[in-house]
Amino acid sequence: MTTLTLSRALNEGLRKALEANAKALIMGEDVGKLGGVFRVTDGLQKDFGEARVIDTPLAESGIIGTAIGLALRGYRPICEIQFDGFIFPAFDQIVSQLAKMRYRSRGAVKLPIVVRVPFGGGIGAVEHHSESPEALFAHTPGLRVISCGDPADAYTMIQQAASSDDPVLFFEPKRRYWDKAEVDTEGGLATALPMDTARVLAEGSDLTLLCYGPMVRTCAEAAVAAASDGRSLEVIDLRSLAPLDVETIFASVRKTGRCVVVHEAVVTGGLGAEIAAQVTQECFYSLEAPVLRVGAYTTPYPPSRLEEHYLPDLDRILDAVDRSFSY
């Protein structure tokens, strides 16, 4: 066991991925000499060379489009999109090409490409640096969408994504990059939880709290706070947003009878809406209250001086828990 920050855990995971497969590549803006603006790829170009850790021109569509070409040639690119808000120049290549080429070719083509996206707010950034666009990709058939919430998952899930033969959108909680935790860097992937599986972080009996990415820590803290009020919350880190591990969700809600979904993304049309619909359909007779959502308001991301009001926090989550119990 080693104590690592989440960004360092990703770095170690990426190193393992490059060691595990000679066809694995890293590509993106500033990922080489600089080591990425968050230093997630720090030192990798020095150790693996410029042909495998590629500083690309400043063009996101180009990053994904050429990654597709490299994958067609047998390579396994791991792309970095520098910030969530910069993914949209690549949206067409991701949605129209990356997600659809396997289907178009009736299975003849595989595109083992990882698109790493630092996402979410809370770092006092300027516009386009704090967004949560994951639902747009979860809505797109042909992609896997996952998100890590802590350093241990960061380390294993980035390796699992790199070894997947499907395109994976990998959302990294940028405000948690500096969170530290124990990471088992000796253990292999064999015993790791599969990347498309949710994890029950804290067992509870009264309410199911669903979260992913940056909200995992916040929800864990909310469960502790709720316990002091005598409420037992079951916290589930979804980890995979597409496909959703609905069995784990349904089992928990059938047990607790209450469900709150938390994400930084805008609630309208977000993952919470999809989960609420599915839970209502499958767990209708177990529910004591409607499924509630805690997320951003249906506005563009506000200037950073307002983000503490915009983003879900401990109190907003506990408020939703209270509302659930009021039914």
Added chain:
Amino acid sequence: MAVKDAGRAARPGERAPASRAPASPGERAPASRAPAQEPERPERRADPAELIQLLTPEGERVEHPGYPLEISAAEVKALYRDLVIVRRIDFEAIALQRQGELGIWASLLGQEAAQVGSGRALGPRDMAFPTYREHGVAWCRGLDPVKLLELFRGVSHGGWDPTEHNFHLYTIVIGSQTLHATGYAMGIQRDGAVGDDGEAVIAYFGDGATSQGDVNEAFIWASVNNAPIVFFCQNNQWAISEPLERQTRTPLFQRANGFGFPGVRVDGNDVLACLAVTRKAMQAAREGQGPTLIEAFTYRMGAHTTTDDPTRYRLSAELESWKLKDPIERVKQYLIRTEQAEMSFFDEVEAEAAAVGSRVRAACLQMPDPAPTSMFDDVLTTQTTQLATERAGFAAYLDSFVAQEPILAEEGR
């Protein structure tokens, strides 16, 4: 080398004189598209000094110092055969669309030489990235034309394995494939497959695509990486209804200069010139000399697709002027005037083309619809629980009908 018939092409100022009435009933003059003060725009005709040509529209063989071409009678006849057959496939496909057997077809009429010349310049290990109109290139790569019809019939989105003939899937979003081609070329570099025994990539796109960001990004990436790629732009003068002057104020091939690699303009209706120019550019790419932009100056003789009506936006005089530069007729005239082919040869090629057309037609008519549940296949490498559930639910739903004509969810009809 000079273009013998350059004067026949209509000039911009002659194309759409607002003061002149349409020449005949049914032929509409294009509405005035541009402000009066807009300067005359590029080239409805190519500058003769810039156009590489080895075979004139009259079928006269001419030399170009940069592109010496040794070619036997058998090779010219083989090219002629390709040209005639791909035109016949195209003709058959248009007819099938008109008869309701295809949903749509994008005709290559007029662009046969650009496609056959470039397609026959490729080696077996080279990789081609097409748009949705490269039926002639597909033919040269050995892809069964029936595969193309599957796409336009709506039976598949393509569905062929790109590695089988080193011919990538048709790409419908304009210009996207130029980035895929560039990435593939970067893979060739990483495989060490550049050099004496090297491989290269050719990316096809049209004049409209040159306005896309992806194409310009591909130029940049190819350039800074010195990637082994040839960008083959078929400038057919029209992006659906928009003429070239809506896309560019500079000749397209000259854009390469700004990206840092050579650009050349070739007579796209001259199969020999397209062959020679593409061969040279591909060889340069294979040897590590980086990208080339080839602008094949040609003309879309038909509609953009079978849903289009070009009489709404262009004059028939323009079409007539290009008919005089037909890519097939000039090869025939050359073979006749140099006595390299008997008349029986042309009859044989016609018969073979007709046979290919018949086979394609028959295969199209016999093509079964895919099984309803096949739409759940190949979304991801493994079937997710969600997809399995949806599939099972859909199959049960279909089976719930009391079928007069049984719907077999897992089988095609």
